[in-house]
Amino acid sequence: MTDKAAPGPLLSVHGIRKNYRSGGGILEVLRGINFQLESGGFVAIVGQSGSGKSTLLHLMGLLDAPDEGEVWLGGERVDNVSATRRDRLRNTAIGMVFQAYHLLPELTALENVLAPLMVRHGIAAWLRTRGEAHDQARRLLDRFGLGQRLRHKPRQLSGGEMQRVAIARALVTQPRVLLADEPTGNLDEASGAGILDAICELNRRDGLSIVLVTHDTAIAGRADRIVRLAAGRVELV
């Protein structure tokens, strides 16, 4: 699932600065971050609440643009590309998993997993590739033990199940990198451990490049490398 052929780091950020306007003043969230992820790597970003780790993840996930600095993905500078290109990259190259699962409540588990493929294709293309997409989504859900819950809506699933659906959704587009933002934060210990195992397995078995944001150092310990953020700066690599 990874792009082993790309030379150099798969994902890197250089001198990233990001400010937010809050109240009357300006809040400096990121103050010159440099970071890179090798292809097939597994990096955990840790730090206290407000240290800017989620913001960094959003910048890497192209959900937001930095005020200064560069973001590179697979040898392409992506922080200043057009909105269409950015949407395309989000859809094809990046898979994201969030703390609050972020499933679409109107859709079933299977449809949620299919959603990125639906976003990618127009009606005609979708009708052509539908069978293949369904097979792929079913395989992923089977792999995460949800083969029997395809037709369930998110509200009928437990937290752990919802997060597994979210991971399946992130993987269905065969992304180059998986960005996970506190994926176990809303889960009890057992479910959290299950999710973490699944993520680790994706890296170890499938060679998927992963960036995991967490405040829990125990979880971060499962990664190859830990980056610690404090007050918008990289404190420890």
Place this chain on the structure above:
Amino acid sequence: MYKLLLCWRYLRTRWIALASVISVTLGVATMIVVNAVMAGFAHEMQTRIHGILSDIVFESHSLSGFQDPKWHMEEIRRAAGDSVAGMTPTVAVPAMLNFQVRGQWVTRQVMFIGIDESTHAQASDFDRYLQHPENRRQLSFSLREGGYDTVDSQSDGPGPTRPALEGAGWPHRRMRVARERLWRERQEQQQGAGADESKPIRPVDQQVDAVLAATAPAGPASAEDTDAQSSDGQARETGDASAADKPPGQSGVAARQDPFRAARPDEGRTMDPAREQFTGIVPGIGLASFRDNTGVDRFLVLPGDDVKITFPTAGTPPKAVSDTFTIVDFYESKMSEYDSNFVFVPIVALQRMRGMVDPQTGVPSVNSIQIKLRDGADLEEVRNRLRKAFPAELYAISTWRDKQGPLLSAVDMEMAVLNILLFMIIAVAGFGILAIFFMIVVEKTRDIGILKSLGAGAPGIAGIFLGYGLFLGLVGAGAGLALGLAITWNINSIRTVVEWLTGQRVFDPSIYYFFKIPTIVHPATIAWIIAGAVAIAVAASVLPALRAARLHPVEALRHD
């Protein structure tokens, strides 16, 4: 693809949005019904107006008219070419119609129109509106021996009944004359009884039988024969005194006014009203009848009764003259303006009475020539050609549309204004959709963020809401179409139910002279209404869609 799926899911799960659709539905339904009914009314009105007026009316400005209609008709035919299908001369003068109802004189202001029996049917639908089937086939100004329709011939349903017309015609006339004679006889007997009480008075029934036996078998005399006699003073006096059914005393008054009648029973009696008639006239039905609240038409006078009409002569200055006429039929075009205004008479009689025939040459004058064009002929073009051929100072040449121009344009205007107002209803529905969509965008902010994180672009997100608006518009307009057509097609049953529920007359046939609410559904109008409603729904979703498209993905994802 996700846009369609999400639109569909939102449509199925957001019932509040469907509520906003109800106003679209109602607006569309109302517009369809109102347009269908107004188109029905307008069509009905135009057919009626056109049925009465011929295609083109060629008139003189002067009441005295122009001489030699034959020459004029030849000139018209020469100017208009092959477009002319038929022509008929008419004389129209303002007049006063007087008749007696239960001893009281009723006076009506009328338009007294002389028509040519043989050619009038070629130029208009006049004949269709008469009450005697024979007259509808070929108009005659001779009184008929009964056989008038007791049910309106123009209604397809059970229209108002007209029991009074059952005995109209000669039977009514003979009965009336007999009754008047009887009263006179009784009056004289009573006066005589004062002097000689031993003389017995015959019972009323016997007297009536005797009079009827004496008059009934004899055939009526020809109407035309009596035209000349109608100017005779004595004969007019008879008609004068015999206008309607009279209660005791009234004809007695008439008898007293003529104390010498008994003394000279045969003097000057050039016509017998029981066997002969005056010049026949066909008044509009509205002049002589009214519809009671049970839907039955009641008549003040009937075919067979005599009336007096006062009208101006053709001289300068015009002088008023009066004459007596016999009603031979009624005219009902269902345009109350005409039905309560027009009285038709043979043109020859009117020309003679008004002095419109040149005493030396015998050439008559007329005020107007009604021209009927062939199907497909261009009204305006023929009118313009005629206007070019005849001097405008002498002749007014107009199409039937010109004549009713203000009325027709008032109806068009009314329809336009009504449509604008009704469209406002749908526009209000549009604001409802706008508000509800903003709400849905706020509610779905996080989902919008999720879709953006999955790679959905701004156009895609906007497309969800525009598509949703389109869906709602289509659903609302579709439901409105079904509802509107259902109401239109069953409007008369609905009217009956509403009238039964409220006890109020929603649609009073005596005002409109229709028995059913007329409706015409124009597919083009419906297409416009639906297109308008859908466009408004989509337009109303543009702002919320833009707002959704512009949401920042990170902020949207953080939204609770």
